[in-house]
Amino acid sequence: xxxxxxxxxxxxxxxxxxxxxxxxxxxxxxxxxxxxxxxxxxxxxxxxxxxxxxxxxxxxxxxxxxxxxxxxxxxxxxxxxxxxxxxxxxxxxxxxxxxxxxxxxxxxxxxxxxxxxxxxxxxxxxxxxxxxxxxxxxxxxxxxxxxxxxxxxxxxxxxxxxxxxxxxxxxxxxxxxxxxxxxxxxxxxxxxxxxxxxxxxxxxxxxxxxxxxxxxxxxxxxxxxxxxxxxxxxxxxxxxxxxxxxxxxxxxxxxxxxxxxxxxxxxxxxxxxxxxxxxxxxxxxxxxxxxxxxxxxxxxxxxxxxxxxxxx
Numbered sequence: 001x002x003x004x005x006x007x008x009x010x011x012x013x014x015x016x017x018x019x020x021x022x023x024x025x026x027x028x029x030x031x032x033x034x035x036x037x038x039x040x041x042x043x044x045x046x047x048x049x050x051x052x053x054x055x056x057x058x059x060x061x062x063x064x065x066x067x068x069x070x071x072x073x074x075x076x077x078x079x080x081x082x083x084x085x086x087x088x089x090x091x092x093x094x095x096x097x098x099x100x101x102x103x104x105x106x107x108x109x110x111x112x113x114x115x116x117x118x119x120x121x122x123x124x125x126x127x128x129x130x131x132x133x134x135x136x137x138x139x140x141x142x143x144x145x146x147x148x149x150x151x152x153x154x155x156x157x158x159x160x161x162x163x164x165x166x167x168x169x170x171x172x173x174x175x176x177x178x179x180x181x182x183x184x185x186x187x188x189x190x191x192x193x194x195x196x197x198x199x200x201x202x203x204x205x206x207x208x209x210x211x212x213x214x215x216x217x218x219x220x221x222x223x224x225x226x227x228x229x230x231x232x233x234x235x236x237x238x239x240x241x242x243x244x245x246x247x248x249x250x251x252x253x254x255x256x257x258x259x260x261x262x263x264x265x266x267x268x269x270x271x272x273x274x275x276x277x278x279x280x281x282x283x284x285x286x287x288x289x290x291x292x293x294x295x296x297x298x299x300x301x302x303x304x305x306x307x308x309x310x311x312x
Contacts, residue, residue: 006281008292073106076149083156085213137175159185188235193258205284240270
């Protein structure tokens with residue numbers, strides 16, 4: 001169907017890669033190829049370090065990447081979770097964004113890798129992410145951060161995993177999360193919202209891709225069933241009280257739009273401080289078209305929101 005994309009974005013839509021395979025290996029290769037074609041970020045003023053940290057008892061080690069700015073603005077940190085539909089992505093996926101966050105905010109960014117589905121279905125990846133947050137808080141002295149000033153940030157599946165992480169940290173009694181930044185979060189395995197039903201051929205993410213994603217993450221045939229955990233699909237949570245303040249960004253022509261809006265409103269109803277922004281004329285991943293004014297506004301708002309949330 002035809003979509004009223006932003007005039008600066010629309011001409012480039014036909015040039016975007018088509019990630020239409022149902023094979024996780026092909027999806028991973030396609031995402032990696034797309035990321036590799038982006039211009040490398042300017043890492044001047046940053047020290048970047050890769051480490052392996054302990055996972056949950058019995059699990060393998062977890063790769064993390066730490067971005068250390070030479071000029072620190074505050075003892076705060078962002079804990080970053082990459083996207084990729086639960087089945088793709090690695091530390092390179094949002095490297096460019098993490099560089100910009102560390103440089104422009106002047107704070108440490110810790111990016112976590114995690115095991116991917118279907119080889120490792122829920123809850124393996126989420127437990128890796130939780131282990132990374134526990135490590136970050138436990139090593140606050142080495143990182144030079146205040147454990148009360150850690151924000152979590154994720155896009156797409158990373159946003160959904162951050163929402164799950166906030167629920168898990170609340171229910172396990174920590175670590176403390178100061179703020180949750182959820183960009184186009186993937187939250188609901190039931191796939192019944194209006195946008196999820198309507199947007200079957202949108203760029204980069206569509207209903208067919210969502211079906212594959214949840215089937216891999218939960219196991220074949222489990223999506224939409226009665227026994228799916230709230231930590232897998234946070235949209236199923238009925239008690240959202242006590243969660244950290246949140247910012248939720250959704251895109252106009254994105255199948256994930258309505259579940260993101262619904263989750264923001266549900267948190268608001270539960271007494272959580274929430275800011276919600278829908279960017280018009282956009283689609284899932286349209287921020288990759290960086291020259292567009294709407295993409296520049298989105299990035300500027302990301303910086304402004306995190307700066308205010310962490311009192312920078």
